[in-house]
Each structure stands twice: as structure tokens, then as C-alpha cells.
Amino acid sequence: MYQLYIANKLYSSWSLRPWLLLKQLAIPFTEQLVPFGEGATQPHFLQFSPTGKVPCLHDAERTIWDSLAITEYLAERHTGVWPQDDDARAWARCAAAEMHSGFFALRQQCGMHCGVLIEMAQIDAALQRDLDRVAALWQEGLSRFGGPFLAGARFSAVDAFFAPVAIRVRAYQLPLPTPAAEYAQRLLNLPAMQQWLNEALAEPWLEPSHETEILAAGRLVQDLRQP
Structure with missing residues (x-):
């Protein structure tokens, strides 16, 4: 195994x-x-x-x-793992690879954290470009392949690659157009994502550099973790 x-x-x-x-x-x-x-x-x-x-x-x-x-x-x-349809599979691989190697402003300014809600101090031009690209990419996949997932009716690897973005959207209350925001929530609602989030909130470990980096992004609105 x-x-x-x-x-x-x-x-x-x-x-x-x-x-x-x-x-x-x-x-x-x-x-x-x-x-x-x-x-x-x-x-x-x-x-x-x-x-x-x-x-x-x-x-x-x-x-x-x-x-x-x-x-x-x-x-x-x-x-x-990838869609069966050739067009959907090619698109999904490209989108996953773009996520894997890009979106630097989003990664750097909005480190993943499952346990807090942050009000961003600002959304600068670089971060806004990343958010615009995320929205455009998601909306392209959803409209082109019919949804509810990025490359069609079934969850595939491209959805897994963007799952951390959905957590960032929630944590930092990032603005997205309605179709993209609804897709992010759809990912968050998956039973497996709920399991990950619940187990994250129950973890006993804190890592100071991660906490400092994330809280530097803006004002802490709510800490969701268990005491």
C-alpha cells in the first residue's frame, strides 16, 4: 500500500x-x-x-x-486521475502545471492556513493579477467542460491542484467573480476537504514562522482552531 x-x-x-x-x-x-x-x-x-x-x-x-x-x-x-476526454485532459494538465509553477504573489502573500480568517491589509497589483488569472482559468474550465469540476463532471487532479487556492480564498476573504467563488466553495464542501480541514483545526502543533508570515498579511478576524 x-x-x-x-x-x-x-x-x-x-x-x-x-x-x-x-x-x-x-x-x-x-x-x-x-x-x-x-x-x-x-x-x-x-x-x-x-x-x-x-x-x-x-x-x-x-x-x-x-x-x-x-x-x-x-x-x-x-x-x-486525469479526465478521459483528450481535450479536457490536455487542458487539465496545462492548468495543473500552471498552478504548480506559477501564482507567486498568491503563494507569497497568502500562505495557506486552515485555521484563521484574515482581512487583507491590501491587495496589490501582483496579487490582483494572480486572482484575475485564477478566476479566468476556473471560469474557462467550468464553461468549456460543463462543470461542476474544472475539467468536467468528475473530480480530477486539476481540482486537487487548486484545492489550496480554495482554502486561501476563504482564509483571506479574497474577491472572485461568482462562478469562481462558487467553485471554491464546492471544493471546500467536498467530504475529503472537510476531513482535512477538521483534522487541521485539531492539530496540536504550531510553527512560529508560518504563524508570523500569515498574520503579517492583515488583521486577524477569527481563529477557528480548537483551544
Whole structure:
């Protein structure tokens, strides 16, 4: 059975992607959660990941790192990771790759946090460009392939790649046009996403650098975590 190594559900957007994909497609796996330590480097992650980063998938003696590589590895072994339709599959791969390698302002200014609601101090031009692109991309997929997911009627890897954006939209109350906002909420309502969020809120670990970075984005409106 696959072993998926992840970090704190409260913060780890990269971990969420393959975790959600495996859950939504009902692919059996065991979760190995290793919390972040303090600081930018995580030497204890080198015990299971050659890069010292998460996520990392173990399949017997084989190690697969990086969320996009894990997705393609799973796609070679399981149906439903990517859409069956050629056009939808090509679009979904492009959109997922764009998320994987882009949206730097969104990542840097709105770090993922499942446990707080923030009122942004400002939305600068770079962040607004990212939000505009997210909205355009989501609306293109929904209109072109009929929804309710980005590449058609069924959840696929492209939805998993944008799931952390849905959490950011909620956490930072980011403005999106109605179709995009409704799609973000649709992702948040998935049972697997609800499981991730609930388990994130119950985590006993806090990582100071993540907390400081996130609270620097604006005014704390509400802390959703359990005392």
C-alpha cells in the first residue's frame, strides 16, 4: 500500500494535493504526518524524502517526490486521475502545471492556513493579477467542460491542484467573480476537504514562522482552531 508523507495539515498546501486526490479517488494509502520544525529547512524530512520536502510517496521500495510527479505516477496506475476526454485532459494538465509553477504573489502573500480568517491589509497589483488569472482559468474550465469540476463532471487532479487556492480564498476573504467563488466553495464542501480541514483545526502543533508570515498579511478576524 502507498505511504504518503505529509506535513501539518494546517499549513501544507503541497501535501494537500496528492492527499486529496487519493481520498477523492478512493485509492488506498496510509498517511504519515511529520510536523514541520522551526525554520526554513527541515532536515528531519530527509529521513523519508530525498529533497527534504513534502509530499513524498513511498510505493514499496520506490520513492516518488514532488506533487506533480506523484500525480503522474498515480495516473499510470489508476483511472480517473486525469479526465478521459483528450481535450479536457490536455487542458487539465496545462492548468495543473500552471498552478504548480506559477501564482507567486498568491503563494507569497497568502500562505495557506486552515485555521484563521484574515482581512487583507491590501491587495496589490501582483496579487490582483494572480486572482484575475485564477478566476479566468476556473471560469474557462467550468464553461468549456460543463462543470461542476474544472475539467468536467468528475473530480480530477486539476481540482486537487487548486484545492489550496480554495482554502486561501476563504482564509483571506479574497474577491472572485461568482462562478469562481462558487467553485471554491464546492471544493471546500467536498467530504475529503472537510476531513482535512477538521483534522487541521485539531492539530496540536504550531510553527512560529508560518504563524508570523500569515498574520503579517492583515488583521486577524477569527481563529477557528480548537483551544
